[in-house]
Amino acid sequence: MRIVCPFCGERELGEFTYLGDAKPVRPEAGASEDEVFDYVYLRDNVAGQTSEYWYHGGGCRAWLKLTRNTLTHEISSVEPAAGVGARQAVK
Amino acid sequence: MSSCAILSSTIRMEGASVADFSWTARSPLEHALVAGTHGARGVEAGVSLTEIRNFDLIQVMARRGQGAELGKAAKARFGVAVPDAPKAVQTSDATLIWSGPDQFFVLSKGGKHAMQTLAPALSGSLSDQSHARALISISGAKARAMLAKLSSIDLHSDAFPVGAAAATSMDHTSVTLWRGGDRPDGQAVFNLLVFATFAESLWHTMLDSAAEYGVATGHSAELA
Numbered sequence: 001m002r003i004v005c006p007f008c009g010e011r012e013l014g015e016f017t018y019l020g021d022a023k024p025v026r027p028e029a030g031a032s033e034d035e036v037f038d039y040v041y042l043r044d045n046v047a048g049q050t051s052e053y054w055y056h057g058g059g060c061r062a063w064l065k066l067t068r069n070t071l072t073h074e075i076s077s078v079e080p081a082a083g084v085g086a087r088q089a090v091k
Numbered sequence: 092m093s094s095c096a097i098l099s100s101t102i103r104m105e106g107a108s109v110a111d112f113s114w115t116a117r118s119p120l121e122h123a124l125v126a127g128t129h130g131a132r133g134v135e136a137g138v139s140l141t142e143i144r145n146f147d148l149i150q151v152m153a154r155r156g157q158g159a160e161l162g163k164a165a166k167a168r169f170g171v172a173v174p175d176a177p178k179a180v181q182t183s184d185a186t187l188i189w190s191g192p193d194q195f196f197v198l199s200k201g202g203k204h205a206m207q208t209l210a211p212a213l214s215g216s217l218s219d220q221s222h223a224r225a226l227i228s229i230s231g232a233k234a235r236a237m238l239a240k241l242s243s244i245d246l247h248s249d250a251f252p253v254g255a256a257a258a259t260s261m262d263h264t265s266v267t268l269w270r271g272g273d274r275p276d277g278q279a280v281f282n283l284l285v286f287a288t289f290a291e292s293l294w295h296t297m298l299d300s301a302a303e304y305g306v307a308t309g310h311s312a313e314l315a
Contacts, residue, residue, distance in 0.1 A: 007192050057265070
């Protein structure tokens with residue numbers, strides 16, 4: 001598998017580390033116990049399109065958000081995760 | 092280069108409480124680097140590995156949302172735009188090397204762009220890496236063949252011309268790689284910054300990879 005880093009270009013998988021599902025959103029303060037439990041523990045085991053965080057630690061050290069198909073391994077989009085760098089990628 | 096304290100005098104008298112230290116810069120490769128030719132015999136060395144010593148290296152990173160301000164300040168300081176893509180830009184007395192989004196290295200010599208002089212001029216987060224990295228210059232007719240064993244990056248001239256740079260990994264070690272100006276004989280020069288503590292390991296790996304082509308090793312105080 002190769003990932004096209006928006007900053008560095010196409011790189012081998014060994015330069016990246018998987019963080020996890022990019023879908024869960026941290027609940028607001030004061031959210032119910034069920035919502036927090038969901039956020040911390042529950043994950044979908046998706047057959048198809050997923051969004052996930054990857055870290056380009058062997059390269060530019062940017063966090064990336066991928067859209068990947070777990071059935072075909074096709075990566076349909078790679079973008080900088082929110083807060084990466086002081087501004088977005090310069091194409 | 093790493094700095095080690097060497098006790099230059101011993102305390103002779105009881106009551107003398109201050110030891111005198113002299114700080115001597117020492118290369119992280121001083122044990123591994125044996126200057127000379129290695130590997131294949133009876134051929135002209137296909138790879139040349141030269142450690143560059145005694146450089147100033149400052150990592151500059153923009154604070155969040157302040158990339159443009161840093162870019163302006165850096166342009167005023169260096170007279171050229173800082174790289175905002177994987178490239179290395181040569182100024183009259185420094186090399187600016189992209190190291191990630193909104194960050195770059197300033198490589199120079201002789202204290203012109205050392206921490207004390209650079210910090211007041213630039214509005215980002217600065218970190219002195221002069222003693223935290225080793226700088227290795229790689230050239231020779233077989234330099235690309237040797238690097239191809241360690242790197243998945245296409246280093247062909249069309250894909251990686253003079254001034255191209257990459258933050259990448261070699262032998263599972265993070266490196267900053269860029270192509271410097273060609274040698275007078277026209278051969279490409281690849282410069283590589285590696286964490287000081289990983290330098291010896293990567294050096295041995297490169298020596299092994301280059302052995303079949305014949306390799307000439309040495310060190311220099313001149314930036315390529």
